[in-house]
Amino acid sequence: MKKIVILGSGFSSLAASCYLAKAGFDVTILEKNSEAGGRARQLLKQGFTFDIGPTFYWMPDVFERFFSDFGKKPSDYYDLVKLDPGYQVYFGVKDSISISADFEKIKAEFERIETGSSAKLQKFMNNAKDNYEIAINDLVYKPGQNLMEIINLKTFGKLNQFIDTIKAQVGRYIKNHKLRKILEFPVLFFGSKAVKYTCILQFYELCGLWSWHMAS
Ligand SMILES: Cc1cc2nc3c(=O)[nH]c(=O)nc-3n(C[C@H](O)[C@H](O)[C@H](O)COP(=O)(O)OP(=O)(O)OC[C@H]3O[C@@H](n4cnc5c(N)ncnc54)[C@H](O)[C@@H]3O)c2cc1C
Numbered sequence: 001m002k003k004i005v006i007l008g009s010g011f012s013s014l015a016a017s018c019y020l021a022k023a024g025f026d027v028t029i030l031e032k033n034s035e036a037g038g039r040a041r042q043l044l045k046q047g048f049t050f051d052i053g054p055t056f057y058w059m060p061d062v063f064e065r066f067f068s069d070f071g072k073k074p075s076d077y078y079d080l081v082k083l084d085p086g087y088q089v090y091f092g093v094k095d096s097i098s099i100s101a102d103f104e105k106i107k108a109e110f111e112r113i114e115t116g117s118s119a120k121l122q123k124f125m126n127n128a129k130d131n132y133e134i135a136i137n138d139l140v141y142k143p144g145q146n147l148m149e150i151i152n153l154k155t156f157g158k159l160n161q162f163i164d165t166i167k168a169q170v171g172r173y174i175k176n177h178k179l180r181k182i183l184e185f186p187v188l189f190f191g192s193k194a195v196k197y198t199c200i201l202q203f204y205e206l207c208g209l210w211s212w213h214m215a216s
Contacts, residue, residue: 010038
């Protein structure tokens, strides 16, 4: 059996190891820290538990797809709790906006702050949903061996979304600067800025709709 050694035990290494083992390789993981998990570890101190890295469980479809490749479900291993509100965005000490898990409530909050913004938010989210589906199915899950993999009728029809930035798009929909910030900030989770990040790779901007936390 061919042997493969993987350095590191973060999510990416663990996932790669599972697929390689399934494909019949003899996989060994070498981790420099004393425990596995990489950035997704916890620090237990004086009775408190700190998440060193991830707290939000976003894009649950990615986890479902991973587990189903091995004939399993996430619920075979852990329980998820829906966070409501998903999170709260602070603009000052007593100045914050709660992002509900209910889209109708988020729309109502937008409308309260800027007249007409709920309909624009709905449009923005419809576009984000289309982009997400294309990004996940036609870009992210392709092996990335050549450019032709990602050129098809769907991606061609969305060419403008490869150039348009989140900041520019949000600016066309929403005027209020707080609401704009709410729609722009999630791209920081991709290590980027709304001014640079292209719309095609946006995921549902209001991650409150998607915010889960692992209960056990
Ligand atoms: C503060 C913070 C908050 C975050 N919040 C979220 C969130 O809410 N939701 C979310 O989905 N994501 C979140 N993330 C992102 C998420 O944690 C990372 O994307 C993910 O854990 C990265 O996994 P990885 O396998 O790519 O890398 P890592 O987790 O960094 O794993 C790399 C591993 O390789 C090991 N290693 C490196 N070099 C060597 C070597 N030479 N030999 C042996 N081992 C080596 C390291 O010790 C580490 O264990 C957050 C990240 C941070 C830092």
